[in-house]
Amino acid sequence: MTEIPENIRSKRIVRxxxxxxxxxxxxxCPIPKELDLMLEIMGKKTVLVVPxxxxxxxxxxxxxxxxxxxxxxSAFAAAPAIASGVSRQIKLKGEDAKVVVWAGDGATxxxxxxxxxxxxxxxxxxxxxxxxxxxxxxxxxxxxxxxPYGAWTTTTPAGKREFKKPLPFIMMQHKIPYVATASIAYPxxxxxxxxxxxxxxxxxxxxxxxxxxxxxxxxxxxxxxxxRLAVETGIWPLFxxxxxKFSLTGISKTLLEKRxxxxxxxxxxxxxxxxxxxxxxxxxxxxxxMWEDIRKMTN
Amino acid sequence: MxxxxxxxxxxxxxHAVAYAVKQTKPQVxxxxxITPQTTMLEKLAEYIERGELKAxxxxxxxxxxxxxxxxxxxxxxxxxxxxxxxxxxLYMGEMIYWVGGERVPIVSAVATRAxxxxxxxxxxxxxxxxxxxxxWIMMMAENVxxxxxxxxxxxxxxxxxxxxxxxxxxxxxFILTHTMERLEILDDEDVERFVPPREFNLVDFSDPIxxxxxxxxxxxMKFKRDAMIAMxxxxxxxxxxxxxxxxxxxxxxxxxxxxxxxxxAEYVFLTAGAWSGDAKEAxxxxxxxxxKVGLIxxxxxxxxxxxxxxxxxxxxxxxxxxxxxxxxxxxxLAGELxxxxxxxxxxxxxxxxxxxxxxxxxxxxxxxxxxxxxxxxFQERWLND
Ligand code: SF4
Numbered sequence: 001m002t003e004i005p006e007n008i009r010s011k012r013i014v015r016x017x018x019x020x021x022x023x024x025x026x027x028x029c030p031i032p033k034e035l036d037l038m039l040e041i042m043g044k045k046t047v048l049v050v051p052x053x054x055x056x057x058x059x060x061x062x063x064x065x066x067x068x069x070x071x072x073x074s075a076f077a078a079a080p081a082i083a084s085g086v087s088r089q090i091k092l093k094g095e096d097a098k099v100v101v102w103a104g105d106g107a108t109x110x111x112x113x114x115x116x117x118x119x120x121x122x123x124x125x126x127x128x129x130x131x132x133x134x135x136x137x138x139x140x141x142x143x144x145x146x147x148p149y150g151a152w153t154t155t156t157p158a159g160k161r162e163f164k165k166p167l168p169f170i171m172m173q174h175k176i177p178y179v180a181t182a183s184i185a186y187p188x189x190x191x192x193x194x195x196x197x198x199x200x201x202x203x204x205x206x207x208x209x210x211x212x213x214x215x216x217x218x219x220x221x222x223x224x225x226x227x228r229l230a231v232e233t234g235i236w237p238l239f240x241x242x243x244x245k246f247s248l249t250g251i252s253k254t255l256l257e258k259r260x261x262x263x264x265x266x267x268x269x270x271x272x273x274x275x276x277x278x279x280x281x282x283x284x285x286x287x288x289x290m291w292e293d294i295r296k297m298t299n
Numbered sequence: 300m301x302x303x304x305x306x307x308x309x310x311x312x313x314h315a316v317a318y319a320v321k322q323t324k325p326q327v328x329x330x331x332x333i334t335p336q337t338t339m340l341e342k343l344a345e346y347i348e349r350g351e352l353k354a355x356x357x358x359x360x361x362x363x364x365x366x367x368x369x370x371x372x373x374x375x376x377x378x379x380x381x382x383x384x385x386x387x388x389l390y391m392g393e394m395i396y397w398v399g400g401e402r403v404p405i406v407s408a409v410a411t412r413a414x415x416x417x418x419x420x421x422x423x424x425x426x427x428x429x430x431x432x433x434x435w436i437m438m439m440a441e442n443v444x445x446x447x448x449x450x451x452x453x454x455x456x457x458x459x460x461x462x463x464x465x466x467x468x469x470x471x472x473f474i475l476t477h478t479m480e481r482l483e484i485l486d487d488e489d490v491e492r493f494v495p496p497r498e499f500n501l502v503d504f505s506d507p508i509x510x511x512x513x514x515x516x517x518x519x520m521k522f523k524r525d526a527m528i529a530m531x532x533x534x535x536x537x538x539x540x541x542x543x544x545x546x547x548x549x550x551x552x553x554x555x556x557x558x559x560x561x562x563x564a565e566y567v568f569l570t571a572g573a574w575s576g577d578a579k580e581a582x583x584x585x586x587x588x589x590x591k592v593g594l595i596x597x598x599x600x601x602x603x604x605x606x607x608x609x610x611x612x613x614x615x616x617x618x619x620x621x622x623x624x625x626x627x628x629x630x631x632l633a634g635e636l637x638x639x640x641x642x643x644x645x646x647x648x649x650x651x652x653x654x655x656x657x658x659x660x661x662x663x664x665x666x667x668x669x670x671x672x673x674x675x676x677f678q679e680r681w682l683n684d
Contacts, residue, residue, distance in 0.1 A: 044504055044507075045504050047375070047502055049371070056512075056513060059509060059512065060509060060512060060513075061509075061512050061513040061514065061515060061518075062509070062512050062515070062518045065507075065508070065509040065512065067507065067509070068507060069504070069507050070501075070502045070503065070504065070507040070508060070510070071507070071508075071509045071510065071512070072371065072374060072501075072502070072510045072511065073509065073510060073511040073512055073513075074367070074511075075367070075393050075397050077363055077364075077367075077393075078363065078364065078367035078370075078393075078394060078397070079367075080364070081329075081357075081359055081363070081364035081365070081367035081368040081371065082367045082368065082370055082371035082374075083371060084329075084357050084359070084364075084368045084371065085329070085357065085367070085369055085370060085371025085372035085373070085374075085375070085377075085379075086371040086372065086374070086375045086502070087371075088327050088355040088357060088368075089326065089327060089355075089372040089375045089376055089377045090375070091355070092326050092327070092355060092377065093376065097504065114360055114361060114364075115359075115360065115361075115363070115364050115367070117360070118359055118360030118361075118364060121360075122357070122358065122359075
């Protein structure tokens with residue numbers, strides 16, 4: 001193992017905390033870390049808008065919040081519009097503050113999609129982050145439009161028959177200034193994208209794959225491992241689209257030709273345990289075809 | 300806009316409300332088009348475009364977002380305004396409760412209109428009355444002047460520290476929104492003095508809080524109890540605001556209710572909204588015939604005016620005109636009045652009329668009251684003819 005230089009060590013380890021431990025997340029849940037890393041970049045003059053989701057609970061109740069920035073809780077479908085209001089108000093007052101929507105996949109891809117698309121079309125000045133745990137986890141693992149093909153949920157007991165809604169690509173079509181994907185297994189890549197988003201004006205969309213131990217049926221010690229495998233197998237490509245220019249980032253840059261078979265990712269998760277060979281093949285084909293599309297976009 | 304004297308103009312209701320909004324200087328507005336509110340939205344957009352109103356107009360993709368957007372702006376410190384009607388008000392429904400529960404000062408105009416199915420763009424009060432349990436203050440205008448006056452007062456009431464509740468100003472779709480009437484307007488400076496810039500901000504970076512977090516059962520109940528108390532206190536604030544407004548405008552202004560010829564009345568109509576004008580005409584005609592008829596007009600639906608109890612002393616029969624209906628129950632105002640006056644011995648009769656824009660005239664009011672005077676009793680009558 002290579003030595004970590006002293007200056008980097010101190011920067012990474014002795015750092016101010018932005019989102020405190022002792023919150024109500026499940027063991028192994030990446031959300032608190034994802035919030036902490038994001039807020040470290042965004043700073044204390046950030047308003048979080050949080051629609052109904054696991055994060056509503058994680059953010060704490062009336063008596064206290066683990067967050068060091070103001071949080072506005074929102075009804076499921078209202079977050080992009082509430083954030084629009086906050087953002088316009090900040091603009092009017094000429095304040096040096098930012099608005100971040102922190103939303104799950106259900107709020108983003110399903111019930112709140114019209115509001116998201118509307119805010120993107122208006123190019124509202126905000127960062128929208130979807131932490132995607134691929135189901136309605138807070139209500140007990142029901143399928144969402146972002147649940148992947150083949151995954152077990154309580155409302156798809158035999159495995160989902162439809163494919164995951166390709167949200168980052170759909171957001172790309174809105175021609176907003178910045179779209180990016182990220183993974184908790186690559187925190188520098190993630191923080192770099194938050195930093196970039198922070199510097200840009202207009203609507204910025206970040207999509208984080210966020211493995212959920214109880215919902216995906218894996219041991220809570222494996223969160224980072226699974227997040228990494230999602231990237232290495234190509235299921236979750238890391239990329240960014242800056243002013244329309246698409247580019248792969250980090251390790252995903254090396255995956256155009258060769259990726260780990262997705263089976264390595266699937267086999268660690270109980271939600272995929274009933275998949276047969278054919279279904280896995282269907283999934284592999286879908287991943288490969290997505291990479292063909294990515295190849296065209298990178299050219 | 301045709302200027303008659305310096306402060307008297309002619310304006311349609313939608314433009315009158317837009318003008319009042321302009322004078323109260325909100326900083327953020329968000330409205331989605333819906334008939335018959337649309338010309339108000341257009342007017343506001345025009346004011347902003349011409350630089351007459353310095354505000355952000357967020358052109359959202361639906362009414363749910365319209366209210367959500369102004370909620371976000373209101374929480375973080377702006378005076379805000381929105382408006383809607385009918386299906387739009389229903390679509391906003393979730394946020395109506397959200398805003399009421401959080402007790403953020405917001406003013407919304409509601410151009411009242413029937414609810415589908417079947418489709419109807421015409422006026423009734425069904426949309427408005429669905430929101431009566433949402434902890435919004437709900438006012439109802441009788442004419443264009445009222446719509447203008449109430450909009451200005453609504454901001455002051457909503458932002459009063461004893462209240463801090465959102466306010467809805469209802470005014471009848473088409474009947475008021477699109478009818479041009481004589482209107483006395485205030486000077487901009489007077490309005491500014493009456494409704495000074497607002498102080499309200501829940502977003503504080505030096506003391507960050509959770510706005511609208513999860514509540515345990517004890518806390519939840521406390522929140523609701525506080526809203527109940529605020530609602531009660533608002534009655535006094537509404538009365539005071541109307542009084543102050545009367546001084547400012549030099550015109551009489553009632554607070555919670557207006558009594559028209561009801562001091563010595565034996566028979567009384569109870570109404571809310573634009574047809575109160577027709578009811579007044581019926582009262583005038585019947586008074587000429589020597590009949591002791593009066594009218595109680597509710598200016599405020601929520602809180603339901605406690606004052607009603609005082610003003611009905613000496614009345615023997617009240618005929619309530621409802622332009623909405625609670626299916627399987629009855630006319631809503633009639634039901635509410637009955638429960639308020641429980642044990643008073645006053646006979647209360649319910650008339651359902653004017654749904655989906657069905658025409659109602661002074662003669663309809665006269666006919667019903669003449670029947671009542673000649674001894675007819677009924678629980679509920681639908682005016683279909
Ligand atoms: S259910 Fe999943 S996403 Fe929700 S808090 Fe638990 S681990 Fe996190």
